[in-house]
Amino acid sequence: MPKPEKHVFICTQMRPMGHPRGSCSEKGCTPVAEEFWYQMQERNLFGRFAVTSTGCIGPCGVGPNVLVYPEGVMYSGVSKEDVAAIIEEHLLGDTPVERLKAPADVWG
Numbered sequence: 001m002p003k004p005e006k007h008v009f010i011c012t013q014m015r016p017m018g019h020p021r022g023s024c025s026e027k028g029c030t031p032v033a034e035e036f037w038y039q040m041q042e043r044n045l046f047g048r049f050a051v052t053s054t055g056c057i058g059p060c061g062v063g064p065n066v067l068v069y070p071e072g073v074m075y076s077g078v079s080k081e082d083v084a085a086i087i088e089e090h091l092l093g094d095t096p097v098e099r100l101k102a103p104a105d106v107w108g
């Protein structure tokens, strides 16, 4: 298997209702993950990039969060509508999407 050019981690952590940290699940990560998998399949990109759902990756309060390596770019507050920009601009264009980056005080 060739090494992926980039690896996208989508937080799909769940926590009980009322938990003080909240979770990306309660903030709507599922449609984001589904959109990534759909678009990656549609664009036939799974041979170049990896997409993995994962547990908590840190800044729960600003989720849904998506982390892209090797750059270590954290996107926060990601919606289904933002997925195309991350794929086109960051994965394919090699330019992180500034407007979606997590605030520096939570990921800097």
Ligand code: FES
Binding pocket: 011, 012, 013, 022, 023, 024, 025, 055, 056, 057, 058, 059, 060, 061, 063, 065
């Ligand atoms: S629950 Fe998603 S970053 Fe913590």
